[in-house]
Amino acid sequence: MKLNTDYQEKFQNRHIAPNAADTAQMLKTIGAGSLDELIAQTIPSNIRLKKPLNLPPAKSEFDYLNTLRQTASKNKVFKSFIGQGYYDVIVPGVIQRNILENPGWYTQYTPYQAEIAQGRLQALLNFQTMVIDLTGMEIANASLLDEGTAAAEAMFMQYSLRKNQDAKIFFVSDEVFPQTIDILKTRSEPYGIQIQIGDHREVELNNNIFGAIVQYPAGHGAVYDYSGFAAKAHEKGIKLTVVADIMSLALLTPPGEWGADVVVGSTQRFGVPMGFGGPHAAFFATKEEYKRSIPGRIIGVTIDSAGNYALRMALQTREQHIRRDKATSNICTAQALLAIMAGCYAVYHGPQGIKLIAERIHGLSVLLAQSLEKLGYKQLNQSYFDTLKFDLGELVGPLHAEALNNEMNLNYEGSVVTISIDETTSSEDIKTMVRFFAKVKGKTLSDVNFDELKANVETVIPAALQRKSDFLTHAIFNSHHSEHEMLRYIKSLETKDLSLCHSMIALGSCTMKLNATTEMVPVTWPEFSKMHPFAPADQVGGYMQLFDELNNWLSEITGFAAMSLQPNAGAQGEYAGLMVIRAYHYDRGEGHRNIALIPSSAHGTNPASAAMAGMKILVVKCDENGNIDVNDLREKAEQHKDDLSCLMVTYPSTHGVFEEAIIEVCQIIHENGGQVYMDGANMNAQVGLTSPANIGADVCHLNLHKTFCIPHGGGGPGMGPIGVAKHLVPYLPGHAVVDIDRGKSIHAVSAAPWGSASILIISHAYIAMMGAEGLTDATRYAILNANYIKSRLKHHYPVLYTGANGRCAHEMILDCRSFKGAGIEVIDIAKRLMDYGFHAPTVSFPVAGTVMIEPTESEPKHELDRFCDAMIAIRHEIDDIEKGLFDKANNPLKNAPHTAAVVTGNDWEHPYTRQKAAFPLPYVATYKFWPSVGRVNDTYGDRTLICSCPPLEDYEFEESVIE
Template identity: 70%
Template sequence: MSNVHYNEKFQDRHNGPSTEQTEEMLNFLGVASLDGLIEQTVPAQIRRKAMNLPNALSEVAYLDKVAQIAEKNKVFKSYIGQGYYDVVLPGVIQRNVFENPGWYTQYTPYQAEIAQGRLQALLNFQTVVSDFTGLEIANASLLDEATAAAEAMFMLYSARKSKNANVFLVSPNIFPQTLDVLVTRATPFGVELRVAEVTEVNLTEDVFAVFVQYPAADGTVADYKKIAESAHAKNITVCVAADLMSLALLTPPGEWGADVVVGNSQRFGVPMGFGGPHAAFFATRDAYKRNIPGRIIGVTSDSNGEYALRMALQTREQHIRRDKASSNICTAQALLAIMASFYAVYHGPKGIKNIASRINDLAKLADKAIQALGYEQTNKTYFDTLRFNVGKEVDGLKSEALNNELNFYYNEGTVGVSIDETTTFQDIETIVKVFAKVKAKAQDIVDLEELANELGTSIPSELARTSAYLSHPIFNSYHSEHEMLRYIKSLEAKDLSLCHSMIPLGSCTMKLNATTEMVPVTWARFGGLHPFAPVDQTSGYMLLINELNDWLSEITGFAKMSFQPNSGAQGEYAGLMVIDAYHKSRGEGHRDICLIPASAHGTNPASASMAGLKVVVVKTDDKGNIDVEDLRAKAIEHAANLNSLMVTYPSTHGVFEETIIEICNIIHENGGQVYMDGANMNAQVGLTSPGFIGADVCHLNLHKTFCIPHGGGGPGMGPIGVAAHLVPFLPNHKVVEVSGTDGITAVSAAPFGSASILLISHAYIAMMGAKGLTDATKIAILNANYIKARLEDHYPVLYAGANGRCAHEMILDCRGFKNAGVEVADIAKRLMDYGFHAPTVSFPVAGTLMVEPTESESKPELDRFCDALIAIRQEIAAVEAGEVDKENNVLKNAPHTAAVVSGDEWNRPYSRQTAAYPLPYLKIAKFWPSVGRVNDSQGDRMLICSCPSIEEYA
């Protein structure tokens, strides 16, 4: 037969098992076919008809298609500012971090011993933020500047001295997108957002905190020192949104009285990407270290007394505190924080100051030149942003700017011009030419060379920075590309990623992030677009987003998607706020009861609490399923006030619950809406869908099911899909209209969240097609059931469906080993010696391991993982039998580093071979943990969260 129409199928590259391996696994399970296994696993009543998606494209064809889409984006020189600036991403960072699966396929560093590289890079990030802001402590990044501001508002509200104070006093001169998100987040908590000048007279006793921008949204640099003093005298705290680059020249807010400083590190070498992803920062005083949202990396030591790092305040606290949690944050922007930290390492303090000074000098040059043409520039003090009064000339100026492919910021008869790192002297010439033409003047009446010699100052002396920053040797050692490359690689080598082995984390779906999916993300026509660029310049992105909307709507069975939420937790929050808006539109705003199963992800009750809802917990039965009668009783009891049910499907226990349609019907019959957590969507695609089952809204973790990489703990995307009756209430945006007039206010800073990484999911769906996506789901279920079958004689498997099958993940019960003194953590650490990251530890059941293999792993890799766990079970058996010491054994001493195994002394009651090479495959490829078991309690007692000197650490 002719091969003329043959195209290699991407699904054969994405799905790990070959046809032969699939047959072998099915034979092991005693099932005749893959469809037979699915019939045993997925209840017949929820099975959907085939998805209607375009035919799958080959990798070559997709790249050709997306290149054509990219051409539709017009990348003009952007001087819009408003929190987004063009940058120069150093090539050594782009190729060796941003485009490197050794960095972007890592998981969140919950297993510190095999994450020391990214932990160091994130500690560097915290140090950068602390140094620039002048505050003692910083976290390892948040989602974006606007949501960081909202987190600060809630932290300061929770910690306020007077419980009668409920006003957050906000300067009107802040970015509009930040105000939009503050409005969204303030409403459920009863915080009054008062937008007024932050002056002495407005510091009334009902104010708990004030919020200012530095420099302000219009570019002005104001002195807030006296305001901060007056606020503190009245027990009012001070929150500041700051531009990180400007702080190289401006007095740090921490030095003039700020209690919290938030912002965006995008200017440190991270492309605009039409809005993200970018790492927000959050810095505060030491007094708030137990209140700070997000993750903090801290310094401790390992079991050998060596320097080691870990997540110090591991604030996935929502899994513990649930509806009492102070935040629902579950992901950060780790990869982007890592890039920003490397940017600071590469340039160092002198390089950063040179960049900031050049930006400021070019702004001063533009200021003088344009004023010389007869325009009024309103900012007497500024760092990079000028504001010109142009009155009726605004339309002519806008037209001429577009003719020269320039974007400025236009607002009520003024034109804003924000200078960035990419701006050159020649760019200033072009800007001046545009302004000159509108005045019908010749450009050459202004001598830029002459003006450049007498720039003067735009920053008052009392606000000029005098304190040092980035003084640690790390920021003063790697300025040549060769040294920088080696530093990046030295950290990468300490981290286990998908480059090394499967990462079998239940609920986290660590699947292939294919190279072809990643390639377009770094193209200039996607990376160089400002999120507030005129709509006619963004038609490529709009085409791509609209296609993705159609495809995901078909996959989920919903009417429309919102791409604004830039994490799963943000998606949960957005979905609940949309449901609330729907109830209010029907005159039922009193509905405030949210039913949540006891087995739910911890973010669920935390999100519900943040949305202003009261959580009522629904029981689960002995098999881990929702207790339908308890659900029915509570739905009827609260029918008058029932807002919603939050449910995960398949369940958090890895089971397709047979009663899910009945569960949805019960909620609807009692006036509520069904919110489905899409964390386990990888077991649904093509076989069933949230809309078909009966859900009204569902968020999708694109960084799980749809192949966006985890990036060492972020980025993520959590778009929500909704049924037709909820479409009018999807999130809108203050700057770019993305929803109707009934849409809720923004949940994220950018209109389409972290838009640039939507390319990855678009590529995945386009290259897989309907059949490929469905086959991927089937293989994910096959792989999970194969692991279950191989391990269940060695480890009890807690839950299964009606036919003894699991969905895409399973829970291995390790609680019985406690009798022998073996904890689940010992198994997790010992797995490192076998070259594996541990499955999810102690969630959703304490003392267990939750395993999810995904469809991307081949049978040999699954077998290697099973062999490792079976070998560890034999090591546990030796402890149980009393053959080895309970405290001094290969499990308790794990992981074993190369330094320990190859050291001169070896006084352990097992061989070096047993420690390092317990199975033959390790002799071919061995990953060495870089530190021994990390000392958590020491790190808690002595919290060090920025790069310590050798003397300090000692």
């Protein structure tokens, strides 16, 4: 027998699920002769790519990891004392292995279906409680993207709440981190907000100032008493935002106790790796009176249908989809996975552990300061937590060289040097620094009585600024400090949540595809995870190579000239793309171009982003087939040609159709002086077959957490880099700390220069292992799987929109509005699917009363069939209601989901069997996922908003509270 010595396993065969036999059966069901025929019937020929993608040959998983090891070795992992909002951490192993590296946590979707998301909702409620306790505020959200953008959200919230409509000035302390100031400049410009930067001790507050922001501790490490400044601000009706270091709040008086109106910051120090900039969960805490103005998500306590404790997302959940251009924020992605890690870090360590870690950091800082003062160095901060400041004059050069010789990075700003101590710093690290500081002055360690200083370290924080209030007092933070207890607690939460580990999550527009293990493994390699985003350029060669390759590959895939990898969410990418268009118009002397045309079918973030970019929104009609009304578009474009800025278009459309007129649509915009922004949410139907540039777009954001395999993480992280045509490249975002300026760059849109850099590895791995053929096949099979589901369900549910040949793209919309006659709403179908072991598709978007289904190429035929069987069975249940076999108010859909407690309880007062309730199809009995609560009561939760962990005695609710 002749042996094959050249065999190499193809990753695409692991990523794309349907095999040849399944493909043939699916095509037969669809009524297409071949996959090529199906694609020809789906994608208009005039936008098809004429040649294959020009990408490197696909690597096997084994070869990719070996190659990446070589790339990673080009990163030099020096000990970081740079600080500036980023610090090395000790990630507890029980959290790293069981949350960060666990697909049961990172493959979950945003908890819009609360009944099968109680675990992560509790973890996020813990996070909110932790933030409220440490900041001393009354209410907090479940995380934002990063510290800088959280500060910008605070600025805009204060602006929208101002009583004096003529007040346009926002005061910014000059000791706020520079990357945050950079983002404030970006966000303020479209609204005409004036940024006034200065010393908080000298500024003259007046009625033209609506808000102010300070850093606590300040950017160079000083701990100021801001209470007097806060009082003066409030006298003038000025609201105060404080950017706080969360670890320092274990020792410092919390801002809520001395006058802050809003407190924001990063929870990166709570067990989340630096990752060259992210992802990290920001926090946003404020007063109860501002609860309806808080950006992002809030987790709230409510009850379920049995009156038991339950959680869900509260208040303005996805409010940008409802309010659109009137929305106060365009946030659609948070940092749930990282917030969960940070909250669990607090649970694991508890209040005593957190305080001891903070005391150790502060103590080592004092030890270093006193040791260097013994050598004759003058430390400039009178009071500090973890950061020391020195002006070294001409000694800065020799000192810099010695630090590098000892593989340590300090923070240099001219002759001023700051040193930030973190959780990983040891006494030996301090001793090493003292040695080379001594060497620069011709001295030695023996000139410092180090051991005696170490034995007598005392705080330098003034008594008035020392924390006296308790924090993390809830039992959750005082019960799980051994690893065994913590492991069981994490697992108890995980088992309440449905993830991709359990079944397909067929969410339209959200592309829940395989997050392959090989793609995920390198994220926690120290060469990537322990890198500071402001590390010297000659230490980050591995990251630069990875970014360069990813930039080239994504540019090839989109057809664009260049990418910016900075936006760390899809909506952030939308905003960045629009700001680039805005800068282009201004640079050409056409700053008056401020009209954005947006189809009525668009994602709600589109008009919200356009409003944030200072644009006026005109809605373009869609025809009865769900396509852009070309005549209405042309009429509006021509009418506003002198002021037209752009069109925002999703392609394939939000209705799941490749619109035939897309090239004409783009031409109309260009002929009238505008630019075309393409929303990349549906890019999974384009890769390798067409491209944004090919249809005529000028800029496009890519949801890497959709098409390019970064996990959704239970509601974040995400990444939303933008690609642009050649004429827009000079305007791509820059950064205040790291020089990535393109010549005419807009200010930063995210805190770190390359956004959440560590998870870019995931998309890099996906593209490298799929290659051109694999990526193109992924698109083909995404379209195949969607059309297979459509073919199986179309006789049971009307399909709302299809293309010219009756095909859908990678997703479809099923119309459920006709069931209202039987008393059934689309949400009832969503809840009933839980009894069948599935997460619901996207509900009531973009059309109310519908579901939007997207299966992705990663799902095998038998899983598609299982889902279709469930949907068909539910349709038969609706038939039974329509025929009068089930009561309109007491039936399997209205009572769904059915919990184990309900099904096994003594009382059963339903006109259907327990078997019908819990095991409606044979496959369900093989592996049953039980929702942990019954249907949640949103009204009760909004009426009695509780967004922190209630006392344990409150967890049992009386039935009398149910209305």
